[in-house]
Amino acid sequence: MFDLEKEIRKWKKNLQKYEVFEDGQAADIELHLRDAYNARRESGISEENAFRQAVAQVGTAESIAAEYSKNRLIMLNRRSPLRPGRFMPALVWNYVKTALRAIRRQKGYSLINVSGLAIGLTVCMLIVLWVVDEWSFDRFNTNAGRIYRVYRNESATQKNSTSVLTPPPMAAALKSNFPEIIKATRFGYWQRQLVTYKDKSFNETRYRNADPDFFAMFSFPLARGNPETVFSKPYSVILTKKTAAKYFGEEDPIGKILTVNNSFDVTVTGIIHNESFNSSLEFDLLSPFEILLKESIGEKNADNWGFNSFGTYVMLEQSASAENVNQKLTGYLKKYTDEDTDELVLQPLTDIHLFSNLGHDLDNRGDIKYVWIFSALALFVLLIACVNFMNLTTARSANRAREVGLRKVVGAGRPQLIRQFFGESILMAALALMIALCLVEILLPLFNTLSGKQLPSAWRNNPALLLGFIGLALVTGISSGIYPALFLSSFQPIRILKGTMRSSGANPFFRKVLVIFQFTLSVFLIIGTIVISRQLSYMRNIDLGFNREHIIHLSIHGELHDKYSAIRERFLQNPDVLHVTASMALPTNIQSSPGTPMWEGRPDDAKMEIKADFVDYDYIETFEIPLVEGRSFSREYSTDPETAFIVNEEAVRRMGLEKPVVGKRFGFWEIDGQIIGVMKDAHFQILHQKIEPLVFKMFPGWLRRMYVKIRSDNVSATLASLHKTWDEMNLGYPFEFRFLDEDFHNLYESEARLERIFQSFAALAVFIACLGLFGLASFMGEQRTKEIGIRKVLGSSTAGIMALLNQQFLKWIAAANLIAWPVAYFAMQKWLQKFAYRTNIEIWVFLLSAALGLTVALLTVSVQTLRAARANPVDSLKHE
């Protein structure tokens, strides 16, 4: 009996011997067989014959299988549609979508990541702006590479002593003596002038003088006037735009006449706009040097080689080398003055702002050290932000392991995944860049007060800088993305999808190192801040050895100098005025005087550097300087103004004078006199320096500053009454005064600035490090949810779990402290070496910063661990 189904099964079995038949294809052919069989049955053929014919019609399994095999071969040879192309634009949107989805799904992490990076970038940008500004000094000059300042190396007489002050005839002499020097100008640094236009009158502290070559050397653009003729008449002046506006407002300034010191007139011949240029030659008004000779120092001094009071700048020929000129300059001064053993040295113009630490220079010079320190800080903050980014991305990478696995399974290659993750980190960095750019705009005024600069918004007038920042963000994005990209793409899909992948994410060792690094830096900055602020308060509160409180001082320049005695008399009539005196230099700025004084019993070869100031009667009394021997300058001794010297203890010690010192012969500046008093050592200089020998001598012709000691009560009323007296005297100068103690405070302005900057950085570093720690803690809490659940079920308390979770963080932070301490100790010790008088770095500083770091970290971490520890175990375990 013919059994169709049995025969078909047999036939099918034969078919299935060939593995090329997939199930669907076998079914297809079986159906065909059945159709063919049915058709034959319908035409009346017997079952058995119908089946045999149908089988024949379908054909042998072997021949069909052969055709299928050909197809399969073609398929294999052909590029599989699943193999990825080099670039698949279709996937780009998918990447963006996944990235945005990742950001949206993990708002907290993304916020931390982006804000951390944004803050890092902001700080970095602000500092780059600052550094660029510092570097830009004098570089706008087209001849910057050929211009040099001539300074004196005084080491023959005083070790390590230099001075930028040179005599008036030098510029012209150098120009005619050296063919290499093609241009030269003098530059008058120290001039304070009263300038009047109609009813407007200002004390100008930046009224400078220069020679006509000035305009041929420097590239200050003249807005008005011809650089070749502006100085053709000696009584001319050029103003900066700002200054011109101050005097003339909207009027045309050219041809206007300004009166200087109520004694001579100058005509405005040019307007310069130097406001947008950083120059080491600062000036608001500039007149020919001739005026200085005629009106101030006397034309007889034009050839005085001993009158060292001015800067000299030279420009070399294109091919000349400064080294050669320097060599030729050896012994140059000796030709003109026999005793002058100083050597002249050329200093490149572009070194003046950052690399110069020369005597008598203007005090607003920069310091390359700070440029390096700040650059390093910027780099560190950026590094911390990057590290956070890497840390968080790797930490949460486990959450995306499945995505990586799936992408790999459907054909993503490693390069594609790397590109995807790089793309993500660059997207984040771009977002951070946007935020940072806004933040920089907002924070710039604040930063300006912090840094004491006037930085304009940088990218509006400096597209190169903006491009640089974009580049910086790109580099940050890429460097932040490197680890996640390489790490995530190395996942093995089979392990991820099987679930055997350990979900801890990144290498725990790496993560530990990152967190420790961040906290090391934070602790370092905290220690630095504390040490700096301690040193500052030490310097501000140290007993200087004299009284600087309630003393105002006024400049007595120009005509005021001649009226000093009259002003003094009038002021002393005021019952609230205790003393009035005067001196040449401010007590904050008493300078060394060249040469060695003569004293009784001085060995011939003895040398002594000594600081000197010319003072008036009552100086010792006004500043309450204690005398250990002898007396102060007194009107009762007619010889005092001529031959009396008062020295300090240090000078006595160095000279090796025996007691009694009073009455011993002492001479200086070719004056033969005697010591009438010895004062106790006092800090008349910045505390960076040790107390040095000091001598006071009366010299009425050289008094430049008047000091008024007033009663401590009713200060403002006293000042008002002094102002009134001043106006009544019709002096023709405004009543401008400063408090001396403020000047002392200002001595440490650069340290105070450093303190403020360290504070801000420390706060930022701690903040960013905490952001990182916060993210990490929440991540780890999540990772250990089940463990926490089980522990709670088994009886752990919330406190116990918190202790467990916090423990590891505490260990890391303890390690960070151990690394930061020695580093901070050595760095700060080195910084403190700058000060002759300094605080100690005490152990509590370290303990305090450690406590601070620990507290902040613990608070940060606890917010997260507490949440993890208090979670209901049912929630975390119900899926098991």
Next chain:
Amino acid sequence: MAASTRPIILAILSRREDYGYSIIQKVKDITGGHLKWTDGMLYPVLQRMEMDDLISSQWKLSGENRPRRYYTITERGRKELASELVSWRNVWQALVRLAEPIPAQD
């Protein structure tokens, strides 16, 4: 397998979707039963055409309540058919110009 098989299948499917047994019947009708290969050989051809994205297939229940794999011509298949028709016509015209008209044959 003859070069004409694929255009013929495409032409059949361009009218409406169809399943294997029915397609082969129509091929036989058109060509007057002169097939040099067995029915089973059709299926690898269909697979190959599907690989080339000329046709697509889908299992459906047929009128007699049997599951059948129905083949549909794709857009690409239609284009292919159009260009095949053009080239067959060209070949035909070339042959006509060269010699006596001969019947179109496989």
